[in-house]
Amino acid sequence: xxxxxxxxxxxxxxxxxxxxxxxxxxxxxxxxxxxxxxxxxxxxxxxxxxxxxxxxxxxxxxxxxxxxxxxxxxxxxxxxxxxxxxxxxxxxxxxxxxxxxxxxxxxxxxxxxxxxxxxxxxxxxxxxxxxxxxxxxxxxxxxxx
Numbered sequence: 001x002x003x004x005x006x007x008x009x010x011x012x013x014x015x016x017x018x019x020x021x022x023x024x025x026x027x028x029x030x031x032x033x034x035x036x037x038x039x040x041x042x043x044x045x046x047x048x049x050x051x052x053x054x055x056x057x058x059x060x061x062x063x064x065x066x067x068x069x070x071x072x073x074x075x076x077x078x079x080x081x082x083x084x085x086x087x088x089x090x091x092x093x094x095x096x097x098x099x100x101x102x103x104x105x106x107x108x109x110x111x112x113x114x115x116x117x118x119x120x121x122x123x124x125x126x127x128x129x130x131x132x133x134x135x136x137x138x139x140x141x142x143x144x145x
Contacts, residue, residue, distance in 0.1 A: 008037060
């Protein structure tokens with residue numbers, strides 16, 4: 001969410017003018033919980049840019065014949081979607097950071113030479129049909145029979 005968009009800065013008269021509504025309508029919407037502005041310490045309403053956008057949407061939907069309870073439900077769902085999208089972004093960032101920081105995220109395989117090689121995540125290993133023979137007499141590290 002954009003902090004500036006949610007900053008409660010507009011007094012009710014300015015918010016009413018910006019939204020094209022009467023201040024009394026804004027007070028009614030606040031009372032019924034449709035668009036609830038922030039408050040100053042003294043209790044005065046302060047509307048954010050997001051509140052102004054919601055008021056304009058309420059006016060448009062109301063003019064299209066939608067009831068206030070239906071509009072309230074729609075606004076609640078939009079808020080929920082916005083919060084869920086924000087949470088998904090947070091979780092994706094956390095997952096990305098975790099993937100980058102975990103030492104066990106790499107995949108290893110054995111090359112045909114026997115050497116261990118790193119394999120990019122998500123890439124399939126092409127199976128080799130080569131055959132390697134091992135002989136205990138040629139092994140330099142192993143015990144002799």
